[in-house]
Amino acid sequence: MADAAPGLTTRPVDDPAIPDAEALLRRIVREWIDPNDGTLIASAFLDRRSGYVSVNRSSLTTREAVLANTAHMGLAALEARIPRRLDHAVASDPSPDDASHALIVPPASLDTMNKRKAAARIMAKSAQITEPIPS
Amino acid sequence: MKNPFVRRGPPHSSAPDPNAISANAFYSIQPLGALQPQAQWLAITPYATASEWFMDSIHTVSRLGHLEDGWDSYGSPALTHMAKARALQVLICLERQPVPGPHVAPVPGGGISMDWSSGSRALELEVLPDGSVEFLRVYDSDRMEEGLIPPDRLDYLREQAAWLTQHPA
Numbered sequence: 001m002a003d004a005a006p007g008l009t010t011r012p013v014d015d016p017a018i019p020d021a022e023a024l025l026r027r028i029v030r031e032w033i034d035p036n037d038g039t040l041i042a043s044a045f046l047d048r049r050s051g052y053v054s055v056n057r058s059s060l061t062t063r064e065a066v067l068a069n070t071a072h073m074g075l076a077a078l079e080a081r082i083p084r085r086l087d088h089a090v091a092s093d094p095s096p097d098d099a100s101h102a103l104i105v106p107p108a109s110l111d112t113m114n115k116r117k118a119a120a121r122i123m124a125k126s127a128q129i130t131e132p133i134p135s
Numbered sequence: 136m137k138n139p140f141v142r143r144g145p146p147h148s149s150a151p152d153p154n155a156i157s158a159n160a161f162y163s164i165q166p167l168g169a170l171q172p173q174a175q176w177l178a179i180t181p182y183a184t185a186s187e188w189f190m191d192s193i194h195t196v197s198r199l200g201h202l203e204d205g206w207d208s209y210g211s212p213a214l215t216h217m218a219k220a221r222a223l224q225v226l227i228c229l230e231r232q233p234v235p236g237p238h239v240a241p242v243p244g245g246g247i248s249m250d251w252s253s254g255s256r257a258l259e260l261e262v263l264p265d266g267s268v269e270f271l272r273v274y275d276s277d278r279m280e281e282g283l284i285p286p287d288r289l290d291y292l293r294e295q296a297a298w299l300t301q302h303p304a
Contacts, residue, residue, distance in 0.1 A: 027208050029207060029241070031199070031239070031240035031241060032240055034238060035238055036238075041238065041240060041250055042250075042261075042271070043241065043242045043243070043261075046243060046244070046261075047209070047211070047243040047244050048243065048244025048246050048263055048264055049211075054209045070208045117259060117261060117269060117271040117281050118271060118279040118281055121259070121271065121273070121279065
């Protein structure tokens with residue numbers, strides 16, 4: 001299985017320093033918006049490489065910084081409490097050029113890949129689109 | 136299988152083709168032996184009578200197939216050949232089913248999702264990068280079940296479509 005976060009050799013663990021109320025920011029593409037109700041679809045919170053979903057901690061960055069150099073993308077915000085309620089970890093994963101980077105990590109019990117869509121859908125429907133896709 | 140679409144145009148010989156529907160009829164021919172040898176995945180869909188949602192979905196899959204590496208800004212690879220081919224197979228399989236049109240979207244990692252909604256039910260089919268297909272059924276917005284559709288069980292796929300449109304009284 002490929003690793004979505006190069007350099008990680010062990011499963012990231014939940015970081016209690018990230019409060020439940022902190023908004024986790026994720027860039028979104030137009031196709032992830034459900035045309036029926038304007039909410040996100042599960043694909044926005046899936047990654048079929050490692051299963052870890054990249055986000056940015058809103059307390060350590062800005063919307064503008066997250067969207068820098070990414071034309072035609074929008075932004076969604078998800079409170080950290082949502083993945084935690086689904087037994088996912090919210091792990092800090094800072095890089096030298098991005099201190100705000102974090103990961104949403106599914107529990108090992110969902111490592112069989114066909115058991116992640118329900119949680120991804122719940123996260124997607126709970127997220128708020130804070131920056132619409134530029135037209 | 137570089138191009139799953141074959142245009143059936145006017146015959147090159149002077150003899151008319153007795154099997155031709157019209158000179159401009161289009162067919163998609165999916166000889167799926169390169170992916171799975173099962174005969175169930177062989178399908179021929181006459182484009183002249185194909186539904187609008189089917190044509191739109193085929194075009195969307197084709198468009199998504201041109202996404203480049205990094206399309207999601209998080210380093211996702213482009214959609215895999217296996218995922219694109221299997222997505223086309225799924226659409227062809229369901230073309231004659233009484234379902235509404237799906238919302239087709241790319242999935243980080245190289246897959247494709249197809250989402251349907253009908254009343255209080257929703258169905259998500261996801262083609263993974265390796266070509267396997269998973270489903271998620273949603274009842275009344277909060278009850279869900281998910282699983283894998285075996286590659287040799289086309290009937291499971293149609294069963295999912297039938298479930299979507301069967302509304303309890």
